[in-house]
Amino acid sequence: MIKKPVFILLAAILFFGSCAMLQSVVKSTFPYTATMVIPASAKVDEAQTAISTGNSFDQDFTKDGNNASRISEVRIISAKLQSSDPSDYNIGNIASLRVYMAKNDGSEEVMVAIRKDISPNAGNSIVLDIDNSHFLDELVRQPSVRIRMVYRLRKATATDASLKVSLGIGSYPAN
Template identity: 75%
Template sequence: MMKKHTFFLFAAIFLFGSCGMLQSIMKSTFPYTANLVIPASSSIDQPHTAISTANSFDQDFTKDGNNANRISEVRIISAKLQSKDPSDYNIGNIAALRIYMAKADGSDEVLVAIRKDITANVGNSVVLDIDNSHFLDEIVREPSVRIRMVYLLRKAVNTDVELKVSLSIGAEPRER
């Protein structure tokens, strides 16, 4: 029974994929995620940069990775950073960070999230303060986007640390 419902759900997605309302729902449902690495060689009290490519789960169902043709007014609505490897890494070892989103080639970069005051014992997950003052329409029309994190370590790391950033967006159907 579950397979039948799943089939109809995917059929509806493919059938109505060109509908602006469906595209805005899909883009607003699946966040952009990227894995960022902090190398063990990173020093404290100096800004460092980690760069990764991000994509959204819904992009896997389109032939060219772009399913945002009919949406507009795209903005960040939430941002979260969590430890991936090691899973218990204390994000409080990072004093401050900024997250930027850009096209895959690095152009049109926009600040989307920031955290200036990370508590020393915050644990393995932290919600970031969003900056939704910019529209991201052109960026999300790309097959993939570039995520850049600029961070300042409070405490040195013994091993490479992999962090996962999740950026949820909100979008409106584009009127023709």
């Protein structure tokens, strides 16, 4: 008896797996992540830039690597910065930052997150203020995106620091 409902549920998931509503939910579930490196040689109180490729888990869901044609009105809904190496790196060493998203070649760049007032004792994780005034439909249709972080250091560190930027997106099914 239990096998039949499980089979029907599995068949329904496979059938509706390509529908726009499911793709919207999937795109909204998996964030774009990028690892930014702040070198030990970075100068204090000067604008510095870190660039990385942003990836999302759901890019592997379809044969061509992207199912974003089924969604529209894509916007940033959350942004977070977390230290990864060393894991206890104090993000308070950064005074302020801006995060931009662009096509892989750097074109069509838009600001997606900002934080102007990072506390000196912020710890190893902070939530960024989002800028969701731009639609990112064309960017998420790209096989990969470029994430650029512009930051000002408050305090230098002795070693390179790797930080993970997580950008959560929200979308609607395409008509």
